[in-house]
Amino acid sequence: MKIVVIGGTGLIGRQVVANLRRLGHDAIPASPASGVNTLTGEGLAVALHDAEAVVDVANSPSFEDAAVMAFFQTSGRNLLQAEAEAGVRHHVALSVVGTNRPHAPAYLQAKLAQEQLIEASSIPYTIIRATQFFEFMGVIADEGTRGDLVRLSPAAMQPVASRDVAQALAEAVLAEPMNGIEEIAGPERAPFAEFVATWLGHRDDSRRIVVDPAAPYFGVPITDTTLTPGANARIMPTRFDAWLSASSGNGRSE
Ligand SMILES: NC(=O)c1ccc[n+]([C@@H]2O[C@H](COP(=O)([O-])OP(=O)(O)OC[C@H]3O[C@@H](n4cnc5c(N)ncnc54)[C@H](OP(=O)(O)O)[C@@H]3O)[C@@H](O)[C@H]2O)c1
Incomplete structure (x- = not known):
């Protein structure tokens, strides 16, 4: 099956492409690096x-x-x-847990807008909302x-x-x-x-953590329910310590 992975050169995208190719599919990474730009429309058709x-x-x-x-x-x-014009039969998108919560950070509000466009479109779809990636710990x-x-x-x-996440996306696009x-x-x-203390410790990073209930997350105050999943979430297997042990010095493992 020909499956186009928009953002197929990124952290998630390149793993999705590899997973799908391992299963024998024609997975095509598409991004500005290969002349496909969703902002301008260039190369999409x-x-x-x-x-x-x-x-x-x-x-x-x-x-x-x-x-x-x-x-x-x-x-x-x-x-x-472009997908409607090309007759694409399944649109799978990666979003973030918490887009639908009150007072979500601006980034999550933009992801909610993306979700709403998908829901309003004519294309059958699957939206996967993931929590923060282990690889995002350094940015946090x-x-x-x-x-x-x-x-x-101290929020959860x-x-x-x-x-x-890449595994779940590959499964999703191959399902109905x-x-x-x-x-x-x-x-x-x-x-x-x-989590961040464990990550800093693993890297021998000497920065010290101050726990502050008023500390914002990308500009907004958060509580235990802002970014954690609901009761029906699918729980994926990799534990943080196992990932850290398998990681290179920069904390990334792929
Ligand atoms: N970070 C988290 O913890 C987290 C949690 C849940 C969900 N997510 C979601 O996960 C998704 C993937 O994140 P990631 O970390 O894998 O991203 P990433 O590594 O930053 O990769 C971004 C990808 O987007 C492509 N891209 C940039 N501008 C584009 C354009 N105009 N047209 C087409 N492609 C463009 C890039 O292409 P080039 O290489 O050619 O520039 C690259 O392939 C995002 O949608 C994010 O919202 C992230």
Whole structure:
């Protein structure tokens, strides 16, 4: 089956492409690096020719609030229109657990806008909402860093390995469209501060953590329910310590 992976050069995308190729599918990575740009529409019609399904795991190059909203809205519209014209039969997208919660960070509001475009389109779809990737721990640490202190919320998170997310996406695109949303998360729930402390310790990073209930997550205050999955979430197998042990020095393992 020809499956186009939009953002197929990224952290998740390249693992989705590899998983699908291992299973014998014609998985095509599409992104600006290969002349396919969902923001401008460039290369989309050619890339989608004869494709049965699309996995969209593109990400905005800028995390600035307005830029992220513009990226997911414009890309979503262009991609879904091109898919409709090409006769694509299944659209799979990766979103984030928490997009539908009150007072979500701006990035999650942009992902919600992306979800709403998919739900309103004519294309059968599956949306997978994942929690924060283990690989994102460094970005979370850096976001809270001032000098050698990292200010972090005691709120809970339940992060997941990117390879487990890629596995779930490959399974989703090979199954019938859900026309709905599935949440996925890792097997352990603990405070942000605890996961980041373990990550810093693994890297011999000397920054010290300050636990502060008022510490924002990308600009907004969070509680135990802001970013954790609901009771029906699919729990993926990889534990954080197992992932860390298998990781290279930069904390990434793929
Ligand atoms: N980080 C997390 O913890 C987390 C949690 C849940 C869900 N997610 C979602 O996971 C998805 C994938 O994230 P990731 O970390 O794998 O991203 P990433 O490594 O930053 O890769 C981003 C991909 O998007 C492509 N891209 C950028 N601009 C594009 C454009 N105009 N048109 C088409 N493709 C474009 C890039 O292509 P080039 O290489 O050619 O530039 C690259 O392949 C995102 O949608 C994100 O919202 C993330």
